[in-house]
Amino acid sequence: MSSDLVLYSYWRSSAAFRVRIALNLKGLRYETRAVHLVRDGGGQHAPDYVALNPQELVPTLVDSDKVMTQSMAIVEYLDETHSHPPLLPTDAAGRARVRALAQIVGCDIHPIGNLRVLQRIGAQFSADDEQKGIWMRHWIAMGFQAMETMLANSRDTGRYCHGDTPGLADLCLVPQVYNARRWKMSLDEYPTIVRIDAACAELDAFHAAMPEQQPDAPK
Amino acid sequence: MSSDLVLYSYWRSSAAFRVRIALNLKGLRYETRAVHLVRDGGGQHAPDYVALNPQELVPTLVDSDKVMTQSMAIVEYLDETHSHPPLLPTDAAGRARVRALAQIVGCDIHPIGNLRVLQRIGAQFSADDEQKGIWMRHWIAMGFQAMETMLANSRDTGRYCHGDTPGLADLCLVPQVYNARRWKMSLDEYPTIVRIDAACAELDAFHAAMPEQQPDAPK
Structure with a gap:
C-alpha cells in the first residue's frame, strides 16, 4: 500500500496499537513498517531508526516530511489535522x-x-x-x-x-x-x-x- | 489567598511543579493546599484526597466545580481556558x-x-x-x-x-x-x-x- 502516512510499528506494542486505532477511526490509509523490538537486539536501536526516533521506541509516524514521536502526541496531531470523527470532546x-x-x-x-x-x-x-x-x-x-x-x-x-x-x-x-x-x-x-x-x-x-x-x- | 483555583500540591513534586509554572505563566492566582507525600503515611492516601484524585497522586486542580488530575492534561486545560500567553504553538x-x-x-x-x-x-x-x-x-x-x-x-x-x-x-x-x-x-x-x-x-x-x-x- 502506498501512502503519505508511514507508521513504524510493532505488532504487540501498546503505544503503536493506540496510533493504529486512531488512524483507523479517522479512516486514514497508512503504510506499516515493522520494527521488531526483540529480534537481532531490537530494530528500535538500529541507526536508521534512531535517526527518526532518538528515544528508540515505537511508534513513529511520518506524514510526508514530518516525523512524529510519542503516541499521545501523534493521536492529538491526527485529531487536529483530520477533524472527523473527533477523538476529544469540544469542551x-x-x-x-x-x-x-x-x-x-x-x-x-x-x-x-x-x-x-x-x-x-x-x-x-x-x-x-x-x-x-x-x-x-x-x-x-x-x-x-x-x-x-x-x-x-x-x-x-x-x-x-x-x-x-x-x-x-x-x-x-x-x-x-x-x-x-x-x-x-x-x-x-x-x-x-x-x-x-x-x-x-x-x-x-x-x-x-x-x-x-x-x-x-x-x- | 482566596481563589476559585485550588492546587493540591507538594513542594517537591515534579508534576505539581509543572502546573505551578503554567499557572504563573498565565498570571493566574491560585490557592495552594499542601499534600505531604511522606508524613503520616502520605496525605495522598487520605480519604478526602482520594475522593478528589483516585490515583492518589499530586497534583489535583480544582476550578470551581471541576476537579482535574494529571498534570499535562491540567496544563492543556489551562491553555484552552486562558489563551494568553499560549503554551503550545498554533501549527x-x-x-x-x-x-x-x-x-x-x-x-x-x-x-x-x-x-x-x-x-x-x-x-x-x-x-x-x-x-x-x-x-x-x-x-x-x-x-x-x-x-x-x-x-x-x-x-x-x-x-x-x-x-x-x-x-x-x-x-x-x-x-x-x-x-x-x-x-x-x-x-x-x-x-x-x-x-x-x-x-x-x-x-x-x-x-x-x-x-x-x-x-x-x-x-
Missing part, C-alpha cells in the same frame, strides 16, 4: 477528563511496564519472569483501580470512556486491557473497564488495530 | 513536537522514578538508596539523551524548547532538571537542556514555582 473540561484518563494509561501504567523497564529490572535486580509478572500486574492494578473509580462514578462515562463516541481515552485503554490479559490478570474488579473494552472490540477500527491483525504478527 | 506539527518533548519527561522519565516506584523497588527488590539512585539516573539519562538530540538537531528549538516562548515542553523539562540535580546527576552531556533550563530560570513564572518557594517547603 475544555471534557477534554481535560479524556486526557487525564488517557494519561493514567500513557504515563502511569504503560511506561512502568514497558519492555525496556522489564529488561532493566532483570538486569539491575535479577528479576525473573515471575517477578516481572508481579511487577506488571501491580502497576496495571494501581492504574485500573483509579480508572475504574473515575469511570464508574462519572455521568460523563457512556458507552465509551466519555459519552457514546470512542476517543483518546478508549484508544489508550484497550491496548492496556489487551496487555493485562496477556499478563493473565484478573479483570473482575474492573467491570466498567471490561464493559468499555467490549464495546470498543465491536468496532472495526479497534479490531483491525489488534496485534494479531498486524502484518508483522507471528503466523 | 499542528509544532504542537506535536512540543507535546512529544513534554511526554518524554511526562511519560518516559518521571513516572518511572516517581516516589511510589522507588518505594516499590525497595519493597519488591530490596533496593537501597544507592540502587535507587542508579535507577533514577538511568531513566533520566535515557530520556535526556533523546531530548538533547531532538533539541540540538532542530531548527524549531530557540531560546526555549520551541521558539522563543516558554511552553508545555519547558514546564515539563525544568522540574526534571531540578530532579536530576537532586539525584546528583552530571548534566555535562546535555548542553542544550542546560541552556534552556537556565533561560527558564530567569523568568519569574519559573522561579516562583520552584520547590523551595512553596508554602509547604521546609524552612
